[in-house]
Amino acid sequence: MTAVDGVQRTLQVALGERSYPIHIGTGLLGKAELLTPYLAGQQVMVVTNEAIAPLYLDKLCATLPDHLEVRTLVLPDGEQYKSIEQVSRIWDALLEAGFNRRCTLVALGGGVIGDMVGYAAAAYQRGVAFIQVPTTLLSQVDSSVGGKTGVNHPLGKNMIGAFWQPKAVLVDIDTLTTLPARELSAGLAEVIKYGLIRDTAFLDWLEVHMSALLAVAPDVIADAIAQSCQIKADIVAEDETEQGVRALLNLGHTFGHAIEAHQGYGNWLHGEAVGAGMAMAATLSQALGWISTADQARSLALIESANLPTHAPANMTSDDFLARMRLDKKNIDARLRLVLLESLGNACVSDAVPASQLKNLIDCYPRR
């Protein structure tokens, strides 16, 4: 589906003077020529978490040329640490090291590290360079593309942040060999999302290759990542700051963010909540008569084949959902806006669903 150049593929995110490459392949962590062209100056800080540091930090640092001033910072692991307090630790470390505005931050880890380091870079001295080295499937196909950075607030996910583009993204698929199965599935939720919102051929392909994806077959996973990044890059190039089409990338996320926030960040993985959220969005789209019962069933079957939940949490009422969903960033003034499926492979943003109908659907939705 995409051209294969040995073990390495390169996409370009087209954003004018903020354009950047995404390199996907095996063994990329050891390739200095993919990192050093994107460093702004001599000062480099690699930020990672406690789970990733023992696996990949030394390898990445060994790849950086000796003449650079390299510092490292290891943060705790988990969505519950995606907070302004942890970002402040990055700022403290940068200032204690005397790093200036030509320094470069390198985010080595999953989406939490990428979002926090990106935001730390956006705000440090009003903006410094950063490079994404995502190590989870979810961050490889989603959060490392498009420049959304930020942290959670106790009252809402990703409520504080900035649009800030990386100078480059390095996706080393070797890192997936150490990824827990549950996190692999969570990443597949976003992969499935791209098919549902924009690409029925990709949906067909995913149905055929799901077992190979779950087994992390290198060629297949590289194809899935490249196709996902391409779809996201195309959408981001069209609409960098989410005035329009970019909102479609939030399929399943309005329900999903409500689940995550209610259950406590880290108890449901982001991708698991998105899986359930996409199932709820597909079910609502069918209830509105937009997609057929067969297409709704096909969507849920694909989500389940990736070992993702399609049910809502047992302890979450429709009011719990609606209270959280009212805080969603897509809303304009008092109206709830949802991403729904007009047909498989074709999503839209709608504020046409009355709150009463939405409440009714959530009340009837399967719990576990």
Place this chain on the structure above:
Amino acid sequence: MTAVDGVQRTLQVALGERSYPIHIGTGLLGKAELLTPYLAGQQVMVVTNEAIAPLYLDKLCATLPDHLEVRTLVLPDGEQYKSIEQVSRIWDALLEAGFNRRCTLVALGGGVIGDMVGYAAAAYQRGVAFIQVPTTLLSQVDSSVGGKTGVNHPLGKNMIGAFWQPKAVLVDIDTLTTLPARELSAGLAEVIKYGLIRDTAFLDWLEVHMSALLAVAPDVIADAIAQSCQIKADIVAEDETEQGVRALLNLGHTFGHAIEAHQGYGNWLHGEAVGAGMAMAATLSQALGWISTADQARSLALIESANLPTHAPANMTSDDFLARMRLDKKNIDARLRLVLLESLGNACVSDAVPASQLKNLIDCYPRR
């Protein structure tokens, strides 16, 4: 020097799609037609401090149409509160009120309030609208123009922030009638700066009108504000993100920031530290043979005529200065960069001064 339209003048900051007007005049706080066109939606939060709230908060809120959802937040007053913790209080209030990304923040107060509210707006849901209503001379001529927002860190001033432009700036010069004399002088430091870096005719004018400025004569102060904003707006339009000429606006600020940080924020007012810093920069420029002894003396006399210090703090060594100055955002890698005077009315950025010469000058500089 600028066209007068009754009691009101309007400048435009030319930044393409981010262009915005600066309205300067008397009675502007009561003019709804200058505020409402710039509101993004129905939700408005006015943020001010404890000193300004009793004076102007009710008046501003009464100007906003009844159909809007208006909230207010009052923060403590002072540079020592320009912190990420206070910005977090703004984010907390926005989320508790359920404000979405079409809300508008209004910054009513001096530079501390303007910088914090601007930064809160830049990061809330990755960016919402804000309006500046500066109430000190310093914020009217400086911090409300140009989109620099941010907070201090214990290790450096304005180290965390964003470039984020307001939708409009309302300068009501009536607010200067309640401004303490010391803060009026602090604002005049930035006014003098514009003359020193860019406009000898303005320097001549300031020497003639200094007593009228200190007496807050309305026409004279309005002229000074308009000319200052115009010079700053021209420079910002040339160089929004400080890649070049905008750095000249930092005349006196590298020394000044070092003084503020060493003395503890709030003990020396920002403008006082800039006054002393400009005197040091002029003295260094003379020592380098760039400006004459007469021009150095003229610069210091103008600064002193505004009741500003030209001495350095008695308890601050050259090492204290240099340690803080090394953290300055203008530095590139290890080189100290300073804004100096090539001639009166013509500043430049230089990294040509050896650290030893700089240390020697600071050692010999008058203390009090």
